[in-house]
Every structure is written in C-alpha cells, then in structure tokens.
Amino acid sequence: MTAxxxxxxxxxxxxxxxxxxxxxxxxxxxxxHPGCTNDGLAYPAAELPGYRCAARDFLTELGGTEAxxxxxxxxxxxxxxxxxxxxxxxxxxxxxxxxxxxxxxxxEGAPMLAERLTSAGVRTYAVDLRFDQVDDPATNNDTExxxxxxxxxxxxxxxxxxxxxxxxxHPDRRFVVVGFSLGVTVTRDxxxxxxxxxxxxxxxxxxxxxxxxxxxxxxxxxxxxGSNPTMRGRVACQMGNRAAFAPTEFLLPLNGxxxxxxxxxxxxxxxxxxxxxxGDNAVRYTTIVMEDLPGGEQQDLFVSEASxxxxxxxxxxxxxxxxxxxxxxxxxxxxxxxxxxxxxxxMDVVRQALGIGG
Numbered sequence: 001m002t003a004x005x006x007x008x009x010x011x012x013x014x015x016x017x018x019x020x021x022x023x024x025x026x027x028x029x030x031x032x033h034p035g036c037t038n039d040g041l042a043y044p045a046a047e048l049p050g051y052r053c054a055a056r057d058f059l060t061e062l063g064g065t066e067a068x069x070x071x072x073x074x075x076x077x078x079x080x081x082x083x084x085x086x087x088x089x090x091x092x093x094x095x096x097x098x099x100x101x102x103x104x105x106x107x108e109g110a111p112m113l114a115e116r117l118t119s120a121g122v123r124t125y126a127v128d129l130r131f132d133q134v135d136d137p138a139t140n141n142d143t144e145x146x147x148x149x150x151x152x153x154x155x156x157x158x159x160x161x162x163x164x165x166x167x168x169x170h171p172d173r174r175f176v177v178v179g180f181s182l183g184v185t186v187t188r189d190x191x192x193x194x195x196x197x198x199x200x201x202x203x204x205x206x207x208x209x210x211x212x213x214x215x216x217x218x219x220x221x222x223x224x225x226g227s228n229p230t231m232r233g234r235v236a237c238q239m240g241n242r243a244a245f246a247p248t249e250f251l252l253p254l255n256g257x258x259x260x261x262x263x264x265x266x267x268x269x270x271x272x273x274x275x276x277x278x279g280d281n282a283v284r285y286t287t288i289v290m291e292d293l294p295g296g297e298q299q300d301l302f303v304s305e306a307s308x309x310x311x312x313x314x315x316x317x318x319x320x321x322x323x324x325x326x327x328x329x330x331x332x333x334x335x336x337x338x339x340x341x342x343x344x345x346x347m348d349v350v351r352q353a354l355g356i357g358g
Contacts, residue, residue, distance in 0.1 A: 016256040018196045018272035021249040024238065025153040035130035035150075036158055043083075046125055051165035053158045054128035056083045058114045059121075067121025071174040071207050071354070074166055075113070075126040076159055076190075078181030079235070080147050083126035085180070085328065085341070086114040095331035105327035112326070112342055113178070113350060120356040127162040129155045129186075136230040145230035150182065152189055152238055152250060154231060159183075160190040164200055176208045176354065180341040181302070184214025185239065188254055191264065196253075196272050203265040204279025208353055212288045213300060213340035216255065216262070217307045218242035220298070242298075242307050263312035285313035288340045288349050291320060300336050318345040 020026065030036040036053040038045045046057035059066060077085045090109045097103045117124045129150055136145035167175060179187035187209070194202040218240040225237035238250035247255060253272075255262050264271030268282035289308035290300040298304040299320050309315040322345040324338035332338075340346050351357065 016252060016258075016261060016273070018192060018253045018256075018261060020193070020197070021253060023249045024151075026157055027153055028157050030157060030161060033154075033157065034133040034135050035154060036161075037130065037133065040132075041128075048125070048162075048165045048169050050168065051162065053161060054130055055162060056114075056126045056128065058086075058118050058124040058126065062115060062118045064118035065121055066123050070120070070122045070356075071176045072166065072170055073117055073122055073124045073176045073178060073354070074163060075124060076162075076177065076179040076183035076187045077126065077129065078183050079149050080131050081181075081329070082131065083114075083128050085338075086112055086126055088112055088115055089326045089328040091327045091331060095327045103327070103331070105332065106325040107342075107344075108326050110326060113347060116347060116351070117354075117356075120351075120354075122354065122356065125162070125166055127159055129158055134231065136232070141232075143228055143230075145228070145232040147232060149230075149232040149235055151231040151235040152186060153234070155182065155186045156189045156193065159186050160193050160198075163187075163190055163202065164194060164198070167202065167205060174205050174207045176210065177206065178210045178212070178350065179214065180212040181214065181337065182235065184211040185216065185251075185254070187211070188214075188216075189250075192254055192261075192272060195264070195274075195277055201277075201279060203271055203277055203283055204281045206265070206281070206283050208284045208286065209263075210286045210288070210350055210353055211308070211310070211313075212346065213290070213303050213337055214287065214308050215239040215242070215303050216251070216287075216310055218245035218303075219307070220302050242302075242304055245307070259311040262310040266312040284353070285310060286349065286353050287313050287315045288346050289315075289317060290322065290336055290339055291317040293320065300340070301334055302337055316349050318343060318349075322346065 046055040095103045134148040194200040222241040224233045240248040263285045265278035265283040271277035322343040323335040324342035
C-alpha cells in the first residue's frame, strides 16, 4: 500500500472514515462480557483503580524495584493465550520427541520479557483477555471453536478499558504498549477507539508502540473466513488474506485506505485524520517479525514481512533461526511465530527500544 505521507512517514491527510466497522460486534458492555472477570485466576490480579477485568502486575508479582523515570509497559498477548506467554516457561509434563525421549528446549526456564523488564525496574502490566471464558460452541474445530480463538469484538473492549485504566491510574507517567500476534491489531484498534470513539487523550503520553508478528495486512488462516461461523472464522475475516491482501472492513478504519492511519501521531500531529490528537507528542513505532524465506515464502506460520510492516514504523526482522526455544505453547507448536516475542533477538529489539539492559 502507498500511504499519503512524506518521506519521513509524516501523515499529510486522510479521507478514510476512522469509525468502527459495522460488521465488528464489539462487546462494549463489560458488565455482561464473559471475559471481563477475575474469577478463577491462578495469579494475583493487578490492582488498577477502576479496572474491572483481569491483568497481571509483574513488578509487584515478581518482586522488582521500580526505576525512576522508566515508562510503564502494557503487554497484550495473542490468541488462545494468556499473560504467562510473556514469562519464563518450563513444560509440565516435559516435552518428548517421537520416540518418547526428553526434548529439552535451549531456553526452557529462561527469563522472558516479564522477568527482564521487572529486573530492569520497569513497571509492567499484562492484560488477560480470558480466552478460557470464550463462549463459542467448542465441539468441532472445523465449524466451531475448540481452540477458543478470540476475535476483535471480544478482545478490543477489554484492552481499551485496560489501557485507559492504566493511564488514569498513573496520570503523570509515560507509556509503552507491546502487542504480540492478535494482540497487535487488538492494541491498535483499542488505541483507535480510545482516541476516536471516546475522545480520550491516549497519544500524548504514549512513547512507543512495539508490535510483534501482527497481522496488519492479512493472515494465513484466512480460509476459515466464511467456513467457520464462530469467532475462529470471524477473526480471520477481520484480518484478511495474507496471500492476496485487500483491506477488510475491520482493517480499513485502522489502516486507512492508503495506509494513512497505520502509525497515528508518528508525526506528533495527526491521528486518524485529526490534527489535534497528539499533544505534540511523536509516538515511535517498531514492528518485529521473522524474515521471509528466499523466494517470498513465509517461515512464520501466520504472518509475513509485508503483513507485519506498518508505514512510518521501524520495521524490523529477526532471522529464520530466531525461534522460541522454550517449548512454550504445546511444546513449541508455533515456535517460529513466537520467536517474534520470545527469542533473544526479539527481546533485544525491545530492550534497545526501551533503552534498558538484559
């Protein structure tokens, strides 16, 4: 896509309506939202005044000392997942190979972003989108949702509430948002709705948005769109076809017809066509994704370089061997995809962006 921006990535105008797509069924009534609950949590819920849903406060939970001047980091996890995706992982029971022999990952038990940010004194909150509470039929994963996938209608209102509550609880602090996989478009849409729908001043205190393996321009699972009527199919419809991308109803207000909405306030002036939404604050954007294979094929199972990249962002790639070696998520089922968040190379990008050590 070609965005109406100058060579520096500055937005120069927009003719795309940034309003909600009518086809997205946002569950904005959080009192009735099955995923906005602290029931059954295996961790102490974060204490954020006014916040009604679930989240973790890693600095408090893991016992860190807050560093003066550091921004607050807000983490948004991916589909069919939870905040522990940001943490060290040791599989239980241990993983085995096809012959039943132990298969130990090189980084099993090693600190991930939660531990590393905490050790650097960065207050870090992680939203919990409660995929365990997904209310779709779940018997058949072809036509139903045994995987408990979430769509944006489920996840965005919780994340929107989370970001606003964190900013209101810390009115004098700067913020960084970090999203992985589905959490990328969820975070981007939550920021859009906070600014456009609520008129909330979300961008004036946002330092940086870091987006890992996001389906900003399509996903490989698009074939589920139309064949699966649950959230598992709807989220594929919302993200579009990675192989032959065309703007979807969901992505059109988020990206703009020509990419002009992709990095709001990157110029310090304009967000979603509004020239007064930034408070003169230039937001930095970084994307991280595994590089494509030679010949244009993708090693990441869901997204690609073109799918992840945003106009006006620092679009970074990690190598084909920068996989998640911790055996996270069903003994490393999606180790390539998770490499964008859990590999050393990906975490190095985040630490460099935040200006912190290992």
